[in-house]
Amino acid sequence: MLRNEEKEAEETFEKYKDILYRIAFSNMKSKADAEDVVQEAFCRYLKAKPAFESQDHEKAWFIRVVINICYDIQKSAWFSKTVAFDEVTEYEMEHFKMPFAVEDEMLRYVMELAAAYRNPLYLFYYEDYSIKEIARIMELGEGAVKTRLRRGREMIKERILYGEEGKKPYGKGENFEKGF
Numbered sequence: 001m002l003r004n005e006e007k008e009a010e011e012t013f014e015k016y017k018d019i020l021y022r023i024a025f026s027n028m029k030s031k032a033d034a035e036d037v038v039q040e041a042f043c044r045y046l047k048a049k050p051a052f053e054s055q056d057h058e059k060a061w062f063i064r065v066v067i068n069i070c071y072d073i074q075k076s077a078w079f080s081k082t083v084a085f086d087e088v089t090e091y092e093m094e095h096f097k098m099p100f101a102v103e104d105e106m107l108r109y110v111m112e113l114a115a116a117y118r119n120p121l122y123l124f125y126y127e128d129y130s131i132k133e134i135a136r137i138m139e140l141g142e143g144a145v146k147t148r149l150r151r152g153r154e155m156i157k158e159r160i161l162y163g164e165e166g167k168k169p170y171g172k173g174e175n176f177e178k179g180f
Contacts, residue, residue: 013042016059019127020066026111026122027070037073041065060137067119067138074115109156117152120145 020041024034044065052058110121119138123129131149135142 009042009046012045012058016062019059020062022126023063023066023119023122024070026107026118026126027067027115028073029111033073037066037069040069044069056133060133063123063137064139067115071115106156109159110152112159113152113155117148117155120148121152121156124149 017038020038021034024037024041025031028034028037041062045062050061052061107126110118110125113121120134123134123137124131129137131142131145134140135145138145140148
């Protein structure tokens with residue numbers, strides 16, 4: 001690699017490493033796995049040497065690659081045979097610290113969602129992307145992004161209101177309140 005290319009690659013890494021790490025961590029829920037994902041994304045960047053139309057296009061490409069790598073790892077046989085984040089005991093969770101989220105209980109709720117809801121919510125609320133930008137990054141329609149945001153918020157709301165199961169208690173609902 002030439003000196004100029006090396007310097008350019010270094011600058012690109014410094015520019016995107018934090019956001020890519022946060023996105024990878026929100027998907028993988030493990031520091032080591034998130035670091036591996038970011039490393040793989042930059043390896044793919046160096047190997048492909050893509051040409052970008054703008055800085056926004058470059059950033060969106062990196063985010064899309066990180067999300068795809070996370071999906072690939074999560075589909076692998078190795079990953080399916082390991083303990084999931086939500087299966088970790090409460091005692092062990094006390095020792096678990098999420099980077100970039102000192103005391104953000106809402107982020108924990110977001111991270112517990114399926115990737116289809118977690119990624120749009122994370123990009124929208126924590127990385128300040130617009131619905132249009134999220135749709136482009138995730139290769140979805142804007143309506144699909146809005147639906148996933150709404151459903152994800154509803155899931156979190158139910159979990160907050162009704163506990164871990166996220167379901168209304170038996171017999172409590174609109175009809176129960178009306179006396180039916």
